[in-house]
Amino acid sequence: MQRLFYILFFINIINCNAQQLPQLSLHTFDYTVFNPAANGTKPNSEVMLHHRSQWAGFSNAPRTQVLMYNGKTNETMGIGGNIMNDITGPTRRLSASFAYNYKIKFETFKLSIGLAAGIMQYGIDGNKITLHENTDQAIAEHTSIKSIRPNVDFGTFLYTDKFSAGISIMQLLANKIKFKDDIINPEVKLANHFYITSCYKIDLNEKIKIQPSFMVGGAFGTPLILDLGLKAEFQEKITAGLSYRTNDAIVILAGVKIKNLFTIAYAYDFVISKLRKYNSGSHDIILAFDIISKKDIKPAML
Numbered sequence: 001m002q003r004l005f006y007i008l009f010f011i012n013i014i015n016c017n018a019q020q021l022p023q024l025s026l027h028t029f030d031y032t033v034f035n036p037a038a039n040g041t042k043p044n045s046e047v048m049l050h051h052r053s054q055w056a057g058f059s060n061a062p063r064t065q066v067l068m069y070n071g072k073t074n075e076t077m078g079i080g081g082n083i084m085n086d087i088t089g090p091t092r093r094l095s096a097s098f099a100y101n102y103k104i105k106f107e108t109f110k111l112s113i114g115l116a117a118g119i120m121q122y123g124i125d126g127n128k129i130t131l132h133e134n135t136d137q138a139i140a141e142h143t144s145i146k147s148i149r150p151n152v153d154f155g156t157f158l159y160t161d162k163f164s165a166g167i168s169i170m171q172l173l174a175n176k177i178k179f180k181d182d183i184i185n186p187e188v189k190l191a192n193h194f195y196i197t198s199c200y201k202i203d204l205n206e207k208i209k210i211q212p213s214f215m216v217g218g219a220f221g222t223p224l225i226l227d228l229g230l231k232a233e234f235q236e237k238i239t240a241g242l243s244y245r246t247n248d249a250i251v252i253l254a255g256v257k258i259k260n261l262f263t264i265a266y267a268y269d270f271v272i273s274k275l276r277k278y279n280s281g282s283h284d285i286i287l288a289f290d291i292i293s294k295k296d297i298k299p300a301m302l
Helices: 002-015 274-278
Strands: 045-053 063-072 077-088 091-105 110-125 144-159 163-170 176-178 187-189 193-200 208-219 225-234 238-245 249-258 262-271 282-291
Touching: 077 110, 091 144, 144 176, 249 282
Parallel strands: none
Antiparallel strands: 045 063, 045 282, 063 077, 077 091, 091 110, 110 144, 144 163, 163 193, 176 187, 193 208, 208 225, 225 238, 238 249, 249 262, 262 282
16 A cells, blocks of 8 residues: 555656645644745744644655744734745655745735745655566656755735735746656656635634634645634633545644743644545644744733
8 A cells, every 4th residue: 555655646746736735734823834925914923833744654644844933023024934844755845935025004904915935855765665667767766866946935915803814826936846867857846836715703702712714725737625614712822623624634623822922732633535544644733932022021010
């Protein structure tokens, strides 16, 4: 089963515009990884570490780590950046990007326009490929190859205290990654990805808020991925929620904010696709730290 999975996955990324960016079940905690315009739209700057282990129990299944900075410089500008390590079977994507966005204030909402630029290293580890027929010229066993390319992402993000909506196009350059090797010369095309997101906060009372949300997107030319979610917040400290991702998983999530500085959140995916027979689900975890500016620190009461 594992050999078949690697072969099908590798042929897929070489020959078609497959889904190339990771799925993150906790995306409602931070949209910046999918939309550079979302940087600086939170009340405070933030540093976040996001880890995802997909299809637990499946050997060499997808794993993703993202270190993000979401920076609020002033009321009109935001900056951010991330370092991402994404591994799926024999392939690895290591990228770093810097984002800048400009915010336009209207009477009832703000509109942020953002651009991110960076580099990525795409690699294939032939030591993780075992072929039934070793004469395939598209794939080589025990051969590791890497290529580095620039990358650009673009997005817009409209938001208020209660509502947000964003549209982004990732991998805007649609670069072709060409590997030069003595044995093979495969080529991987980085497909354009688009994402449309929206969420709305509803105050049930002074202590409880609920937040319906959705995300739709994926690579152009592939079936759309729709994520519908609903989470509840208690006193803006404790979060719990559910979401459904089409043809993939049902997700439960929970989070807690400690001393208004630290956030810990966890999500578990109950896989509902045919792959459910071969894994025990997927795990997302977030560790975040709010950077409070001096002007926002209230003096101690005497």
